[in-house]
Amino acid sequence: MYKDNLYIYHYRAHRSFAIAFLISFILMAVFATPAIAVDDAYLKALEVEAEKSAQVGNSTKSINGSAQSKGGIQISQKEMMQFETELRSARPATYRFYKKLDQQDKTAVFAVYQEEHKMTRASKTVFDLYFEKNK
């Protein structure tokens, strides 16, 4: 009789434990999954927003590209002067470095600018050429 009671007691204890474990598992699944889903949704929203946000070209300074002198390229003095005026206005600090370059390097900077009409690339070229000669 005592053994039977003990058996029933153990059986009930094990059953209660199994039920508690099952309930915990279900609760974890219910509450944990939305947290991950929310996180995924946030990352997805960030990606979508990043795609929608265009670069702000005028305030972007590129550090891409390398300094290359374009041999044989047609340089229009008028266009080059326009470029210098623009550089002076948009990137005054860079312009000061540009002024220290010799004519050949200045032409190289303008040639780089002419490729894509990106002030950012021209600015990078100015620094590359300046530091190449002032190491």
Added chain:
Amino acid sequence: MNTYTKQILIVTAAIGGLISLHANAEVMEVKISPEKESVLAVHEGEVVAIQRIQDQNHVLTGGYSKTSRKCPPFCIQPMHVAPGVTTVGELELLEFIENKVNKGTGVLIDARTPAWYEKGTIPGSVNIPFTTFDETESDLVKTVALSKLGVPKVSSPTMMAKTWNFIVKTVNADYRDYGKWDFDNAKDILLWCNGMWCGQSPRAIKGLIKMGYPPEKIFYYRGGMQSWQMLGLTVAEPKK
């Protein structure tokens, strides 16, 4: 690039700048502050002069001129993101670049996802996405990121630290990873993201504090890329 090389680059550029300043005594009309026209930063091995756009008719176009985004998730962030963390503006950020980043004692962190970083960043920043410091991220990823911030992994946490971790983690959801990393020589770090509506850097800061990063060594630039561009400050495009 080591700190020494970085400092040499900055000093060379500064001398060059001074010489040319002397040679061309032109007045910059849109300065950073009455005394400061530009700040030099080293970005991915290149010296970049941070300055403001001089065209006084220039206006923002594109993503950063947008006023409204769905909230949640893009909600307005508080000024104070966590106790002990200092919120800063542009001048403090530029000082941080000059006095900490250029000298190797501080790290400027762009906490945005790579898709944002690739569109342009504040010169001198390194990209450590906010997800790096999430609880769900692996210790390996956290360790690699923290090593850049002067925080090494503790080879074998003490039994006491392990036990404490277990107890706190069991009874309290707001636990810290005690004893996993050594924050004694942690560098000052300044985190930023897209602006007042961006939760990426606040989340990174909270994750770092949970891991044990000293809050007094953390700075938060709430204005982010939106304020940066609003002031016409230089943006660097990462190398492809």
